Amino acid sequence: MGENVDVRQIPDSFSYVALGHVHRFQKIEFGTHPIYYSGSSERTDWSEEGEAKYAVEVEVNEGGADVSPIELPVRNLKTLVDADCEGFSGTRILELILKAAEAEKSSLNGTIVRIKLENVDHDESRRIDWTEVEKTLSGYGVFDFKPQVRTTILLTESVHAKGQYVFPPSKEFEFYISGREEYSEITKDLTRLAEEIIREAKERL
Secondary structure (H helix, E strand, O other): OOOOOOHHOOOOOOOOOOEOOOOOOOOOOOOOEEEEOOOOOOOOOHHHOOOOOEEEEEEOOEEEEEEEEOOOOOOEEEEEEEEEOOOOOHHHHHHHHHHHHHHHHHHOOOOOOEEEEEEEHHHHHOOOOOOHHHHHHHHOOEEEEEEEEEEEEEOOOHHHHOOOOOOOOHHHHHHHHHOOOOHHHHHHHHHHHHHHHHHHHHHHO
16 A cells, blocks of 8 residues: 555454654554554664654553554654854864753763864865864764754855856865875875876867
């Protein structure tokens, strides 16, 4: 029948109907028989932050079924920072994160933390000391943290173009490599190799 079923297709002869796929616990009000989504047993993404999770105990009897939801102990998800960082330096962003962690430290033990940063200057994003963030959060008992950083690049007037502007491959590679700390000691070598590959590709075309 597929995963989509009209509730009107479910016959009243059932004592209890268990539905799946939807993550949120809920009762479907229809007919005379109990219809439930028990939901997921864990929070699986940030849309479920703060959402309680349940198991469902069902006792079927002659009159139908008695349903008892049981709240489950699940790991907490917490958005620690959700900020528009336009014009912020990397140092200021770090201070923002550490200040938020200090303010919320009593509620962070065992949690998965999200740090959501919008409009971060590309160059300043590389100056955020994530090692310091990890050290601080670990000290407060955080289980794991997920940085979600959206960066922006300020173009000079000379490179502005009408319509959609696409950087040349060499520039795209430069932006990519500059944001990867693990390549910091071999940036020049990687850039040289990339330029050789790009030049060879152009010659073949």
